[in-house]
Amino acid sequence: MEPEARIGSTDFPPDEVLVARLRDGDEAAFVLLVDTWSGGMGRLARSFVATNESAAEVVQDTWLAVIRGIDSFEGRASLKTWIYRILVNTAKRRGVREGRTVPMSSLLPTDEDYGPTVDPARFLEAGHEWAGHWREFPAAWPSPESAAVSGEIHAQVADAVAALPDRQRIVITLRDVEGYTSDEVREILDISAANQRVLLHRARASVRARLETYFASVDAEHVGGEAVP
Amino acid sequence: MSDLDCNEFVELVTTFLDGALDDETERRFLDHLSACDACDTYLDQMRQTTQTLGTLPPESLPDDARDKLLDAFRDWNR
Numbered sequence: 001m002e003p004e005a006r007i008g009s010t011d012f013p014p015d016e017v018l019v020a021r022l023r024d025g026d027e028a029a030f031v032l033l034v035d036t037w038s039g040g041m042g043r044l045a046r047s048f049v050a051t052n053e054s055a056a057e058v059v060q061d062t063w064l065a066v067i068r069g070i071d072s073f074e075g076r077a078s079l080k081t082w083i084y085r086i087l088v089n090t091a092k093r094r095g096v097r098e099g100r101t102v103p104m105s106s107l108l109p110t111d112e113d114y115g116p117t118v119d120p121a122r123f124l125e126a127g128h129e130w131a132g133h134w135r136e137f138p139a140a141w142p143s144p145e146s147a148a149v150s151g152e153i154h155a156q157v158a159d160a161v162a163a164l165p166d167r168q169r170i171v172i173t174l175r176d177v178e179g180y181t182s183d184e185v186r187e188i189l190d191i192s193a194a195n196q197r198v199l200l201h202r203a204r205a206s207v208r209a210r211l212e213t214y215f216a217s218v219d220a221e222h223v224g225g226e227a228v229p
Numbered sequence: 230m231s232d233l234d235c236n237e238f239v240e241l242v243t244t245f246l247d248g249a250l251d252d253e254t255e256r257r258f259l260d261h262l263s264a265c266d267a268c269d270t271y272l273d274q275m276r277q278t279t280q281t282l283g284t285l286p287p288e289s290l291p292d293d294a295r296d297k298l299l300d301a302f303r304d305w306n307r
Binding site: 025027030031034035038039040042043056059060063064067068116117118120123131132133134137138140141153154157158161172176177179182193194197200201204205207208211212 | 234235236237239240242243244247249265266267268270271274275277278279281282283284285286287288289290291294295297298299301302303305306
């Protein structure tokens with residue numbers, strides 16, 4: 001499956017061009033990066049620190065570290081991955097100062113990340129001829145075109161992500177919101193692909209469940225509206 | 230009929246989308262998918278969920294923070 005195009009990823013200069021321009025002090029290049037990446041960086045930083053203000057400062061501190069460190073960038077990872085690693089380290093140090101630690105160990109799946117991600121009551125019980133099969137089919141959703149990814153859908157999804165445990169939120173933010181591959185996330189967070197999948201799967205199932213509830217409520221309203229003219 | 234049940238299928242979706250199922254499990258996954266409309270719907274909704282996540286609009290940096298960074302960049306290169 002083709003990942004969603006990231007903002008600016010199509011006409012974006014390649015890393016070696018960007019790095020050369022940053023080293024030359026090219027302001028336009030710096031502004032382009034800051035404007036394109038700061039939003040996603042803030043979202044990720046927010047998972048490690050206590051407040052939005054604190055996350056904004058982490059983003060600023062990260063860019064300052066990028067300015068100071070660009071000469072030492074060796075191109076072993078992509079520029080964005082390198083910057084995200086600086087961000088995660090900066091955010092973690094700050095999170096520790098604020099007493100809101102997300103130590104590496106808590107990014108690993110825990111017992112509660114295993115087990116069914118869909119309510120077992122949705123499936124027929126043991127002993128039934130069709131045990132383990134859907135009791136009722138999941139209701140169809142409006143087609144992506146007709147739903148037109150409205151602001152309300154975005155709000156529901158953002159809210160569902162915010163409610164996830166830190167470790168799940170961090171992984172789904174990087175993988176699905178920012179569009180990183182599992183290799184890139186391993187480079188940024190040092191979590192194996194298998195462990196990422198455990199967290200990602202549970203997080204996606206939670207967000208899907210939120211959308212399911214939302215579409216069902218919209219549907220009920222709609223039907224109700226028609227029944228009572 | 231496939232030997233995978235729906236409640237097992239739904240737990241394999243992310244590994245499948247990552248292309249990380251072993252050959253045998255992937256075969257069972259696809260056998261089940263081809264025979265089960267409910268799981269086809271579930272897989273599609275998980276995909277749609279992922280795609281919607283990818284369209285969340287990022288918040289932009291406040292103007293004063295952006296200005297400060299630009300100043301720092303200029304200073305550094307002076």
